[in-house]
Amino acid sequence: MTGRPHPGGTDRWRASWITDPAFAGLAPIERRMKELEMTKEQPGGPEERYSARHMLVRREFELETLPGEAWLDITADDYYKLYVNGAYVGQGPAQSGFDRYWFNSYEIADLLVAGANCIAVHVYYHGPVSRSYNSADLRQGLIAQLTTDRTPLLGTDRRWRWKTADEFTRGERIGYNTQFAEPIDFRRKAVGWKTAGYDDSAWSEPAEHPGPDYSLHPQPTPVVQTYEVAPRQVSRLGPGHYLLDFGHELTGQLKLAMQGSPGSQVELRCGEELEPGGRVRWEMRCNCAYREVCTLSGGRDELEQYDYKAFRYAEIIAGPGASVDESSFAAVVRHYPYDPDAHRFVASDGRLQAIWDICANAVRYGTQEHYTDCPSREKGQYLGDNTVIMHTHLYLTGDTRMTAKALRDTASTASICPGLIAVTPGHFMQEIADYSLQWPMQIWTHYMHSGDLALLRELLPAVRGMLAHFERYARADGLLEQVADKWNLVDWPDNLRDGYDFSLTKPVGPGCHNLINAFYYGALRHTRMIEAELGADTSGLDAQLAKVRSSFRSAFLLEREQLFADAEGSSHASLHANMLPLLFGMEEEAERPAIVALLRRKRLACGVYMAYLLLQALAAAGEREAVHELIVCEDAHSWQTMLREGATACFEAWSKDSKWNTSLCHPWASAPIPLIVEAVIGLEIVEPGWKKAHLNPRLPAELEAFELELTIATGRLRLRYENGRMDVTAPPGTAIESSSPIVRVLADE
Incomplete structure (x- = not known):
């Protein structure tokens, strides 16, 4: 059963928040703050006293006749699992701030019976500060409302019955306070509590919620699939x-x-x-x-x-x-709901096929109520990871709802810092400058796939605020220097920075370095694209772009080598310091061969996340053969290494032992999928919403045949290649243009 807003929505709740009595009267703790202000957990503090708490609530009711429709609206803090007459219905909500709290809606008419019925909910409050839950704030509870034939029938109040789920004893913490182990004592379980007729006379009344500070909104994404x-x-x-x-x-x-x-x-x-x-x-x-x-x-x-x-x-x-x-x-x-038939990729090149499959698996299982950096150690949505994950997810599913939610999740953190928080949702207030500056690029990627102009307009104020925040660190020449309120990451793990010649302490020390300014230029560039699409005057951004580009070249260009240095005063030209100027067009044409040669020579001397930007840079320079070669290469740093080590989902790093805490399911390593589509096959969106696309294949000899089917904004797009001929069938509403003699565009039946 899937959750979706019922017709007409919920304008006014006739229900009350109910809570575990242990939380009654507790003052909420404000957890939204800048990272450097984040307080550490104290032994014996609220994070320890109120953690891993399982609450059961139930409500029996009678129905003389069955309704034509019955909608149950529900949300909980931190999380719920819902049952009706013993049947599992769904779980949620997607985590968010209490100032915009999501609720889910379920049509449950087919689960109701004439006579006695039971709604049962298992609510969980996590406790510690983590990336996985918006917890540690002492807000705990549940609100639910059943509407039958558009008339409210019942809602949460003190007539519901409450008890703790005593069989769950708090186990050891797992990961970065991500979850708790669940040793279960079945002797203490309330058997049958989810069904009507269970004797709950020993249960208690729940308490009223301590404060009406929640702003409830329909969840913009469906509930997770189980x-x-x-x-x-x-x-x-x-x-x-x-x-x-x-x-x-x-x-x-x-x-x-x-x-x-x-x-x-x-x-x-x-x-x-x-x-x-x-x-x-x-x-x-x-x-x-x-x-x-x-x-x-x-x-x-x-x-x-x-x-x-x-x-x-x-x-x-x-x-x-x-x-x-x-x-x-x-x-x-x-x-997150994942239709395995939403895309299809079958390739004669077994290397490409295997790499595609492990990347697709990581994105499938790593996308929960939000994108996760990994579904194990952290379960957090990282802004920079989303650059890769959302692009891949769009090709795999054609579903733009999760990408839109992720972008809005980030925008919501502007109230904490206009320069944005790197992890959202969750109350782990980590800030990474590189990630914030990639946000406009993510917005543009979503727009090209969705054509959602309204979202561009909605997010633009936060984009402008983000740029204004970083401009506080701008020198007279326009370059950013010592962006000390956020981590300057460059790449992760730190041993995969290709010897980047700048001290990346937290907070960063004095000096002006390449990567943060290259990302800054990229943010300005994509903001200019957004502004232009909305019909705004871009003359100010044009001047700022020209100034930053000129200053960047003056500060970092090693003229004799025709390469870019890592920092002012450095003579070291790392892979990282050269991929972004190539990607964002900061080089002159005469310098391009030297930069491309450096990237080809250094190959994948970076982490799997930055490999996405490296491959995009090579594609932007027309080096599509190099993109394919790096995707399928047999180097120690390669997706082939993951496969040799038994990967069924792409890893957090190039190999199991190349990082001290490697997750074996990490969707930020899924770069090959969008690059196979765009650089290897040569399919490029030209007009937002897939109204027009170019197809200019430059296929490697090893790829003798393939079939690619994608779900796009206008329908189903099909490509079939064999015997030197590529047939393309596009849905009505998408024009495919190609100058390649091997491409034949067919009419959609």
């Missing part, structure tokens, strides 16, 4: 001891049934890979420890975990007096 998958392989390692292989990385929870004497235990271990001896590596290299123990009730106990993990393998160990039902083994997978 479904069950069986393991691809089950191996018995010993009596009551099983190894499950789901075949590839996924995101979700284990599901199984177990039984045994009261107090007997079953141990669960999950991981992304196996140890050399064939056991699950549950103490994962990404610094997540996925090990939990279930204590059995004496009857048949069915595992129902709350939070999700990123894993491929699971190990199940039944202790003395316990057993597990092998037929019940499954994973409940969850991610």
Whole structure:
């Protein structure tokens, strides 16, 4: 079942926020602040006292006749899972600030019965400051309202019944305060609480919410998709001891049934890979420890975990007096709705095919209620990661709702700092200058795919505010110097900066360096494109662009080498210091061969995130053969290395051991997908919303045949290449132009 706004929306709530009585009367804590002002967690503080709290609430009601339609609007802080008459309905909301809190709407008429009905909700409050939840602010609770045939029937109030989910005992923290392990004691579980007729007489009244400071709005994206998958392989390692292989990385929870004497235990271990001896590596290299123990009730106990993990393998160990039902083994997978038929790519070049597939998997499982940098250690949406992820997601799905939400998520942080926060949602207030300056480029990418002019207009004030913030650091010549209120990242991990010759302390010290100014120029350039599209006067930006470009060249150009240096006074020309000037057109034509030669020589001497910008720079310079060669190369730094190491989703770094805490599902490494489409195949959007596209293939000899189908703003676009001929079928509303003799544009049937 999917959540969507019901007809007419919700203009006025006739429900009250209800809360765990432990939170009643607590004053909310303000967590939105600049990074340098962020307070650290204190032992015994609110983050520790009020963390990993599971609240159950339920409401029974009678229906004499069944309604024609029934809409349930619901949201919770931090998160809910909703059931009607025992059936799972959905979960959410997407995390956001309380000043614009999302609610979900579900049409539940088909779940209702004549007579007694039950709405049951499992609410979770996370507690610590993290990237995964907007928590640690002592706001906790639930609001829900059922409307039948457009008449409010009931809403949350003190007539609902409340108790804690006592079977969940707080386990060890996982990742960067990302989640808690969930050791479950089935002896303490309220069995049957989701259905009508359950005896809740021992339950209590919930408390009223301490303050009406929430601004509720329909969630602009659908709720996450959930479904069950069986393991691809089950191996018995010993009596009551099983190894499950789901075949590839996924995101979700284990599901199984177990039984045994009261107090007997079953141990669960999950991981992304196996140890050399064939056991699950549950103490994962990404610094997540996925090990939990279930204590059995004496009857048949069915595992129902709350939070999700990123894993491929699971190990199940039944202790003395316990057993597990092998037929019940499954994973409940969850991610943002993803139609695997929304795109199709089949290539004769197995290297391209395999790379496409691992990148698609990472984006599929790494996109939850928001884009995540990884669905394991952090579960956070990083602004710079989105440069790569959203571009890939648009090609894979054609769904522009998530990209629009991500852009608005970033805009919402302007109230904290006009220069924007790098992680949103979540209350981990990290600031990265490089990332903020990529935001206008992301807005333009979304616009070209969506044609959404209204969103350009909506976001432009925040874009202008962001630029104004950075202009505080501008010298008389227009270059930025010592942008000290935000991290100057360059690349990550720091050993993949190609010897970048500038001290990147936090906060950064004195001096003027290349990369921050190249990104600044790129931000100005894309802002000028946005302004022009909206019909604004761009003369001021034109003058500013000319000034910054001239000053950049004066400060960083090594004239003899015809390369750009890393910083003023440096003679070192890194890969990073040259890819962005090439991408943004800051070089002169005579300098281009030297820059391209440097990029070709240094190859992928960068992190996987900056590899996207490197490939884009080579494509912008017309070096499309080099783009293909780097995508499929066999270097140590390559997607082929990931595949050699068994990747089923692209990694956080080039290899498992090239970073101290490598996640094996990290969608910021998915650069090949947009580059295969745009540089290898040669498909380029010319008019926003796919009204017009150019197709100028320059295919490598190894790519003898392929089929590419994409869902775009106007419908379905199909390309088929074999025997030296490329046939293209575009939907009505998209004009395909090509000067290539191998391209034949067919009429859409």
